[in-house]
Amino acid sequence: MSRSPSLPDRPRLDLDPDMSEAERLEALRQHFTRLVQVNDELDDRLDRAEARGDDLQGEVDELKRRNEALKTSSLYIATVEELTADGAVIKQHGNNQEVLTDVSSRLEDELDPGDRVAINDSFSVQTVLDDETDARAQAMEVDASPEVTYDDIGGIDDQVREVREAVEAPLVNAEQFRAVGVEPPSGVLLHGPPGTGKTMLAKAVANETDATFIKMAGSELVRKFIGEGARLVRDLFDLASEREPAVIFIDEIDAVAAKRTDSKTSGDAEVQRTMMQLLSEMDGFDERGEIRIIAATNRFDMLDEAILRPGRFDRLIEVPKPAVGGRERILDIHTDDMTVDDDVAFADLAEGLDGYSGADIAALCTEAGMFAIRDERTTVTRQDFEDARDKVEAGDEGAVTHDGFGAYQY
Ligand SMILES: Nc1ncnc2c1ncn2[C@@H]1O[C@H](COP(=O)(O)OP(=O)(O)OP(=O)(O)O)[C@@H](O)[C@H]1O
Incomplete structure (x- = not known):
């Protein structure tokens, strides 16, 4: 000047x-x-x-x-790879494009290789993001020792057996599988209506095998910044490696693995990238140690076949709503800690609960208990269950997933 x-x-x-x-x-x-x-x-x-x-x-x-x-404009996520005299080399998430960019004097001292940063359209670094462990913590549920056991799950004994064979056996008898030369299934896909015990099953396997349970919802994977979904998938598998033995549970997998549509919005491209990352993690699965992966969906019909190929989710297990015997067992499980009057016959009650999911039955039991509490009684009666049933069935549509109420058709 x-x-x-x-x-x-x-x-x-x-x-x-x-x-x-x-x-x-x-x-x-x-x-x-x-x-x-x-x-x-x-x-x-x-x-x-x-x-x-x-x-x-x-x-x-x-x-x-x-x-x-x-x-106010959207920013992209990148990782700082290297700091040079000419600026910072950054790699954009999602497309892995590497760029050399100037760093403003304001951020110069803050930046270190490995940092995650938000960049604008011109690749200029706008902010340094918080530690990635925060992002992990927000998106993943990690439970070092879940408490659910197989005994807590009613009405889906065949499915429990199949999951044990596909997930538990390879974890517990890894050596034997290697010795015999049998490849355990890479991933298990549980599909069926909501509230039938898919999450419980995954937790119970983790419990029985002393594995860490790591849950990620598919909807979380696609809701983040551009580029973040693929990154979260990597984080998910890295975390599992750190914590092995581990059971990775991806709920609502349809959010990332829906069939390709004709629309070409950037949101779709982003979901595609996240799915590709998931597939590539699964393809490199052999080198991973004691990690098993279970996914779940209520929308099996929507899934892209790419994820069902051998080596990926190649063991499909349908988890249906319970039949009458199963409903009786689930009533038993959910009233285990309740004082129930002798006049309550679970076999009869179960007959009338056609179309109820496990979650519906759990809700029914809680509701029956509430009727007793309102009356200041300590014993739950047959009438309480009937009142609870009327209330649940008359109650808000959609809350109950049994036939004729929920929108779900399976
Ligand atoms: N088979 C079952 N046996 C006992 N309880 C069950 C069963 N299925 C569901 N429940 C009850 O419903 C709750 C929800 O079940 P869970 O989360 O496992 O269902 P989900 O199939 O994963 O559902 P979503 O598809 O909605 O995620 C459980 O915590 C449990 O109380």
Whole structure:
């Protein structure tokens, strides 16, 4: 920036006592003329300074506007790979594009290789993101020792057996599988209506095998920043490696693995990238140690066949709503800690609960208990169960998933 020239010297008036009147008058006139010149020059400078002030204010306004735009526009996620004298080498998540970008002096000291950053359309680093463990913690549920056991699950004994064979046996008898040369299934896909015990099953396997249970909802994987879904998938598998033996449970897998549609929105592309990352993690599964992967969906019909190929989710287990015997068992399980009157016959009750899922039956039992509590009784009666059933069935549609109520058709 050019420096402003120094101010003009203040004109001086030198009057000699020996001057004649005429000479004094002439000196005063010249002084006056210089004063007017200096004044004009200063006026001129003031005008220019004001114009420059206006220019600068314009620049400030423009920067403020751009700043606002940056704050409100979407940002992409990238990881800092290297810091060089020419700037930072960053790799954008999702498309893995590597870019060398300038780093503003504001962020220079904050940035380290490995940091996750948010970048704008011009790849300029806007902010350094929090530690990734935060993102992991938000998106994943990690339970070092879940408490659900196989005995807590009613009405789906065949499915429990199949899951044990496919998931538990390879974890417990890894050596034997290797010795015999049998490849255990890579991934198990549980499919069936909501509330039938799919999550319980995955938790019970983790419990029985002393494995860490790591749950991620498919909807979480697609709701994050662009590029974040694929990253979360990597994090998910990395975390499982750190914690092995581990059971990875991906709920609502249809959110990431739905059939391709014709629409080409960036959201779809993002979901595709997340699915590709998931598939590539599963394809590299052999090198992984004691990690088993279970996914679940209520929308089997929507799944992209790519995820069902051998080596991926190649063991499909349907988890249906319980039949009458199963419903009776689930009633037993969920009233285990309740004091139930002798007049309650679970076999009869179960007959009338056609179409109820395990979750519906659990809700029914709680509701029956609430009727007893409202009446200040300690024993739950047959009438309480009937009232509970009326309430559940008359209650908000959709809350009950049994036939004729929920929108779900399986
Ligand atoms: N087969 C079952 N036996 C006993 N309880 C069950 C059974 N199925 C569901 N429940 C009850 O319903 C609750 C929800 O079940 P769970 O989360 O396992 O269902 P889900 O099939 O994973 O459902 P969603 O598809 O909605 O995720 C359980 O915590 C349990 O109380």
